[in-house]
Amino acid sequence: AGVPIEYEGELNLPGGRRYFHSNLIPMRDAAGRIHRIVGACMDMTEQKFAEATLRRSLDEIAHLNRVAALGELTASMAHELNQPLAAILSNAQAASRFLASESPDLAQIRECLTDIVADDKRAGDVIRGLRRLLKKGESQPSSIDLNDVVSDAIRLVRNDILLRNTSITFEPFSGLPLVRGDRIQLYQVALNLIMNSLDATAERPPSDRWVSVRTTESEGGGVQLIVEDSGKGVPESDLARVFEPFFSTNGAIFHCVLPVAQQAAAASANEP
Template identity: 50%
Template sequence: MVPDRPALVLLVDDDPASLKLLSEALAGQPLTLAVAVDGEMALRQIRREAPDLVLLDAMMPGMDGFEVCRRLKADPATRDVPVLFMTVLADPTSRVRGLELGAVDYVTKPFVREELVARVRTHLSIRAAAGALSAAVSALSEKNEELARARASLEIEVARRTEELRAANQRLERELELNRAAELRVQKAQNELAHLNRVSAMSELAASIAHELSQPLAAILSNAQAADRLLAQTPPDIVDARAALSDIAADDRRAGMIIQRMRAMLRKGELSVAALDLGEIVREVTRLVASAALLAGTTVRIELAPGLPCVRGDGVQLQQVLLNLLVNALDAVSRRPPEARLVVVRTRPADAGHVELSVADSGEGIPQADLERIFEPFFTSKTHGLGVGLAISRSIVEAHGGRLWAECGPGEGATFRCALPAWNEDTLPAE
């Protein structure tokens, strides 16, 4: 959806009376209506200007709505245009056929005005959210490219400065006495080199930012799909759909918090330490992945030990650690039969004033040789993984004064354990 204009909705129906009823039902909404009276006319209009939503009559003479939808989804230029079928057909075969062709929803004729408006608003909102996500991903990609170019430039500059320092040191070794002015110049050059190294390290955060944001963005998409399915039910599940939309807003705020937290880390270089209820962190993060687990057919079970002390740490960062572990666990069990897909999150007291958080899955496990390698940057067994999630998680846990490790037994899946120090008013925050 283009943000500078109202949403464009194309009404496709060979019945003028039906087009009139649709136009009257949608009158007063913040959108622009266009009409087409047959399939060929609809395809021409869509190719000329892609609408944000197509309300398509399934049964039309000549080219029916199913064929129009098939052609739209076969064309890369129009495959992303959402299609909402309008039909008097009530048999499941017709509905399934439309959904298999790529339609997002159905409205049955004669339609109820309130239901029609609600469905149109919902799919336009989903369309807008998808556009915003695409723009955000493009912006992140451009930023990553800028950071990569900056890093390459910095590496060249560091190499050049290093060579300059080497030459300067050779000249100083040949001199019998070092004067104070030469020492100051060398010290200044060394300080500049250290600064360049720090800036170069900052550029490496590009991969971290992309990985950290991928999970709330994926949660937004998952909740949007869940809301779409809930609204497609008969009758629509409005309560759960609103809950899914609320989750989308919460995940959006979480992505903003992640960016703000990373900026704060770059600026201050220290954690925001507080006393945290580990059980509350578990409940919040498992709520975030609930839709993804539901769509994947995975059971996520929580086992929280009562009366645990608070832990010392940064809430957003510890949430991200658990989120990384849960996403990996969901992926690990995805290749198992649906009845065998189980992820268990536990908390329990640990030794030496620590509290342990663990995430166990019923997946295929991890080879013993890889139990430590999986925490190395860019080591991944996923087809599309970056290989930075576990490395980032271990860095966060160690910065909190804790420890993160993996265990795996034959036929027992994998378990990731995280031991964090309990809160103590007399203990200084971790450096």
């Protein structure tokens, strides 16, 4: 077609596989005919290896961050599981008593079984949330509804929010477009941003502890997740450092929230 070509490729050489980046530019004569092609080829092997190492390191940090987050949620998770499990036991015992009677009330038994199914699903939601946090592996991009991801994150920390005497509101944007990215990473971002806000409001009086979460559509068909809280905020002198790994204003050393968020957002933006 007579237009410049830019592409990446790989070669299997005696010394091993090499990666390269090439640029080809057609050159035309006075009549406009292509009479030669000028090209440049750059060896990208070391850069590719460095990028792969960086991705593995970031995935490991993200996984450790999720595991550390579970440490803060232990009491909340125990409560979230104990409630539906206790309800299942209670309904199962009630159904057994109804069945033992001379004239079992089928309507009451049916109601008990319906409640058992609902509580089982509730416990399953908690366990699936834990599995998402503990899952380790490479990113798996897919089409994601950010509203669903944020709802799942809020549901996971619901009891922790109550224990902290904090109010939370979620305003999902109606008709929010799907985004391309890794669900686990985005789930972690939403969860950690919310937990950071909960930490930030801890020093406020209970009557003034609030977290606001909302989604909205941005220009170009993108989406935004906005988390605000009643905490004191980040000092202006520290703003330049908020994307540094392990930086914290509240003494919590495990939070790599913004660096991981930045990585996940960049990965989602680069997905086709």
